[in-house]
Amino acid sequence: MDLIALNIWLDNIFVVLYMLVLLFLVVHFVAGILKGRFRMKFLEHKWPEHDHSVPVLPKTLHATHMTSMVILGATGMYIRFPYFYGGRTTMRYIHYTFMIIVCVILVWRIWYAFYSKARDWREFAVTRKDLNSALGVLAYYGYFSNKKPHVAKYNVMQKLSYQLFLVMMVLMAITGFSLVTKDFIFGYSPRDLIVGWWLGAMVGSVDLAGWYARILHYILNWGFIIMTTVHVYLSATEDVPCTLDFFGIKKMEIKGGHGHDEEAHEPARPEPPSPEPVLGS
Numbered sequence: 001m002d003l004i005a006l007n008i009w010l011d012n013i014f015v016v017l018y019m020l021v022l023l024f025l026v027v028h029f030v031a032g033i034l035k036g037r038f039r040m041k042f043l044e045h046k047w048p049e050h051d052h053s054v055p056v057l058p059k060t061l062h063a064t065h066m067t068s069m070v071i072l073g074a075t076g077m078y079i080r081f082p083y084f085y086g087g088r089t090t091m092r093y094i095h096y097t098f099m100i101i102v103c104v105i106l107v108w109r110i111w112y113a114f115y116s117k118a119r120d121w122r123e124f125a126v127t128r129k130d131l132n133s134a135l136g137v138l139a140y141y142g143y144f145s146n147k148k149p150h151v152a153k154y155n156v157m158q159k160l161s162y163q164l165f166l167v168m169m170v171l172m173a174i175t176g177f178s179l180v181t182k183d184f185i186f187g188y189s190p191r192d193l194i195v196g197w198w199l200g201a202m203v204g205s206v207d208l209a210g211w212y213a214r215i216l217h218y219i220l221n222w223g224f225i226i227m228t229t230v231h232v233y234l235s236a237t238e239d240v241p242c243t244l245d246f247f248g249i250k251k252m253e254i255k256g257g258h259g260h261d262e263e264a265h266e267p268a269r270p271e272p273p274s275p276e277p278v279l280g281s
């Protein structure tokens with residue numbers, strides 16, 4: 001298959017896939033109404049109890065990261081499908097600016113997670129307890145059960161998707177820099193240095209290697225669009241007080257009082273027996 005046909009296939013496949021994802025989320029939302037979860041949360045305000053709040057720095061990094069990703073997505077899509085006339089140079093410069101910002105934020109977040117005083121990488125590590133809770137978490141999201149296991153600050157699906165976000169971000173940066181063809185590094189371009197010398201040798205030309213990197217960058221772009229849509233849907237439906245707190249809009253009430261230090265992966269206290277369906281956080 002030639003590259004043009006491959007690119008057209010990718011456009012079609014991802015548009016259809018995205019529609020299916022949206023449809024799935026609509027069905028999931030309607031099921032939430034039918035199962036009474038919507039009423040319980042949005043009308044009776046029975047949200048999960050919270051035993052942690054995220055510190056200010058990761059919140060700020062996330063907000064900057066989120067804004068940069070939205071801008072990168074919009075400008076990247078414009079580079080591929082110029083959806084209004086005359087913005088090519090500007091949109092490229094915006095993409096180039098935010099790609100630097102997002103990389104700085106990424107490095108900063110990784111530093112915070114592993115090397116800062118408040119390092120929180122353990123909150124994202126999948127433990128045996130998390131794995132044991134996976135079926136329960138899936139059953140909760142699939143409406144087979146109203147009880148969500150609470151074994152850590154983030155549930156196993158959150159942890160896995162945050163880890164996937166990280167891997168995708170790194171791949172996005174590598175494939176993205178492989179598209180820069182200006183030779184400003186001792187006469188070489190980032191494309192020469194990242195893919196040119198090995199992939200270029202394998203496929204026959206540096207240009208072609210750049211095209212493969214572009215295709216991967218584009219596939220990842222859709223990966224982000226899909227994952228971020230699901231992430232936003234869950235943020236908007238699962239635990240709104242937590243989301244409002246996370247964006248600094250309204251402080252949520254912290255009950256139970258345990259923080260999220262390294263070992264604190266147990267719920268603050270045993271959940272009281274309740275006649276209502278119980279929602280873990």
Ligand code: HEM
Nearest residue numbers: 072073076077079080099172173176177179180218221224
């Ligand atoms: C992480 C750092 C990133 C870097 C270094 C980067 C770099 C680049 C570069 C150099 C281009 C080519 C621009 C041109 O042709 O002049 C590009 C295109 C593009 N970028 Fe990025 N980018 C990054 C992140 C993102 C993100 C997060 C998204 C989407 C969520 C994205 C979506 C796109 C798309 C859709 C294109 C057009 C691809 C095509 O023409 O097929 N980029 N990017």
Ligand code: HEM
Nearest residue numbers: 054058059062065066069162165228231232235242243246
């Ligand atoms: C576009 C709108 C977005 C919204 C509304 C949103 C919302 C949220 C919320 C509410 C949380 C807190 C979850 C909790 O504490 O229980 C969160 C955490 C997180 N989100 Fe997002 N998010 C967005 C975009 C993104 C994007 C684009 C990425 C990655 C590429 C991302 C990655 C993460 C990660 C890694 C966390 C874990 C907490 C942390 O970073 O400190 N989010 N998000």
